[in-house]
Amino acid sequence: MDELVDQLRAILGHGGVLDAAGDIAPYGTDWRGLFDHRPRAVVRPADTAGVAAAVRLCAASGVAIVPQGGNTSMVGGAVPGTAGSQIVLSLARMNAIRTIDRSGLTLEIEAGVTLRAAQLAAEAAGAFLPLSISAEGSAQIGGVISTNAGGNNTLRFGNTRDLVLGLEVVLPDGRIWNGLRRLRKDNTGYALRHLFAGAEGTLGIITAAVLRLAPMPRSRIACFCGLPSIGAVLDLYRRLRDEDEAALYAFEYISGTALDLALRHLPGARLPLERAAAHYVLVELATTRRAGDLGATLETVLGEALDAGSLDDAAIANSEAQRLAFWSLREHMADAQKRAGASIKNDVSVPVAAVPALLARAADMLAQHYPGARMAAFGHIGDGNIHLNVIQPEGADPARFEAQGDELMERVNTIIADLGGSFSAEHGIGLLKRHAFATWRGEVERDVMLRIKAAIDPAAIMNPGKIFEP
Numbered sequence: 530m531d532e533l534v535d536q537l538r539a540i541l542g543h544g545g546v547l548d549a550a551g552d553i554a555p556y557g558t559d560w561r562g563l564f565d566h567r568p569r570a571v572v573r574p575a576d577t578a579g580v581a582a583a584v585r586l587c588a589a590s591g592v593a594i595v596p597q598g599g600n601t602s603m604v605g606g607a608v609p610g611t612a613g614s615q616i617v618l619s620l621a622r623m624n625a626i627r628t629i630d631r632s633g634l635t636l637e638i639e640a641g642v643t644l645r646a647a648q649l650a651a652e653a654a655g656a657f658l659p660l661s662i663s664a665e666g667s668a669q670i671g672g673v674i675s676t677n678a679g680g681n682n683t684l685r686f687g688n689t690r691d692l693v694l695g696l697e698v699v700l701p702d703g704r705i706w707n708g709l710r711r712l713r714k715d716n717t718g719y720a721l722r723h724l725f726a727g728a729e730g731t732l733g734i735i736t737a738a739v740l741r742l743a744p745m746p747r748s749r750i751a752c753f754c755g756l757p758s759i760g761a762v763l764d765l766y767r768r769l770r771d772e773d774e775a776a777l778y779a780f781e782y783i784s785g786t787a788l789d790l791a792l793r794h795l796p797g798a799r800l801p802l803e804r805a806a807a808h809y810v811l812v813e814l815a816t817t818r819r820a821g822d823l824g825a826t827l828e829t830v831l832g833e834a835l836d837a838g839s840l841d842d843a844a845i846a847n848s849e850a851q852r853l854a855f856w857s858l859r860e861h862m863a864d865a866q867k868r869a870g871a872s873i874k875n876d877v878s879v880p881v882a883a884v885p886a887l888l889a890r891a892a893d894m895l896a897q898h899y900p901g902a903r904m905a906a907f908g909h910i911g912d913g914n915i916h917l918n919v920i921q922p923e924g925a926d927p928a929r930f931e932a933q934g935d936e937l938m939e940r941v942n943t944i945i946a947d948l949g950g951s952f953s954a955e956h957g958i959g960l961l962k963r964h965a966f967a968t969w970r971g972e973v974e975r976d977v978m979l980r981i982k983a984a985i986d987p988a989a990i991m992n993p994g995k996i997f998e999p
């Protein structure tokens with residue numbers, strides 16, 4: 530190991546390798562604080578050739594590599610699975626915006642560019658990157674693609690993989706696959722880019738990508754609504770979708786419990802409505818059309834929902850600052866819940882129509898088995914993706930509550946399976962859910978995945994312990 534670290538230093542320079550305890554500690558801990566496994570060292574290559582050289586050295590010594598971007602994984606996907614023996618490869622220094630093709634609407638960037646920086650680069654060129662997640666200020670593109678992150682615009686533009694036209698990947702043997710094509714059509718054998726997207730770094734290290742952009746909307750309007758029931762939330766969703774699906778860029782759900790926690794724990798947060806409600810949604814409509822009158826569309830639909838008894842109250846943002854304030858409340862849900870104590874996160878999805886059954890059955894299950902635990906559900910309800918997060922009872926011991934995590938998740942998963950859903954909608958498997966993965970996926974599916982893994986990474990050095998149990 531010491532020899533490997535010396536060799537890595539020889540090729541990457543002193544600034545390219547960290548191994549002092551204080552320097553490497555943050556790379557071993559995930560955002561949620563669930564895992565804490567120090568890597569042996571952290572390498573920070575500045576270019577693709579540097580990544581390839583580092584991977585070749587690790588491969589020659591049979592040492593495992595953990596690719597890491599912004600370290601915002603919700604499932605421990607980007608930290609070592611064991612302490613002291615793995616090398617974290619940080620992509621943070623590979624942060625160049627390579628090219629923007631304004632007429633072809635594509636963006637080529639390196640893996641270490643944060644999602645926020647990528648959005649701003651697109652915007653500066655007059656285009657729109659239709660990908661937005663709460664962690665976008667820190668999450669880096671390589672990790673976002675490796676997770677196949679979803680987020681707020683999925684209902685209109687798809688998940689991350691739907692935006693990936695091309696990839697550059699360093700394979701576990703150190704070869705570089707240059708698949709940086711920017712074609713809309715390219716039916717030439719297996720779509721490898723889709724294999725690496727969502728692979729959680731287990732098949733190789735994404736070093737650069739070509740993303741599909743969209744035209745910049747000419748106008749946007751955001752609205753914060755209070756609603757009496759979960760049925761009313763779905764009713765409003767269907768009305769908006771059927772009125773103008775192309776303009777429905779986001780439809781985000783926040784339960785009353787989740788909103789209360791945000792108001793309590795986020796400094797300066799306030800409810801944008803006059804009265805509290807049982808459920809809330811944040812709607813965003815946008816259009817590239819010159820004549821598109823989003824305000825009229827929204828008012829018509831809200832008026833109908835009000836008449837039908839599906840809406841209590843609504844506030845339409847009257848300035849860009851107010852629109853951003855609505856979004857800030859939504860995007861800080863995870864922070865608020867972190868401050869509220871130990872939480873067990875269930876990032877689940879079901880067919881949209883089954884969301885009311887999911888919430889009702891989960892509430893019954895929690896009342897029966899975890900009295901006092903708070904169900905702080907929120908999320909991307911238009912995709913049927915609910916963050917069914919359960920926060921510890923007030924005043925309870927966080928460690929004792931956390932210890933019930935696997936059992937509680939299993940109980941949620943039983944409901945999810947019954948409703949034809951998924952136990953991991955957008956956060957992936959990582960270290961956290963790998964035990965559930967084994968039972969969740971059938972024999973055939975798991976066998977095919979393991980064969981793919983073995984074919985591309987026969988020595989199992991690429992992010993080992995993620996997705997599959999060792």
Ligand code: 2HG
Pocket residue numbers: 663680859860862863874876908916918
């Ligand atoms: C979000 O939608 C993220 O804000 C985080 O996916 C979800 O904290 C969570 O459970």
Ligand code: ZN
Pocket residue numbers: 680908909916955
């Ligand atoms: Zn989410």
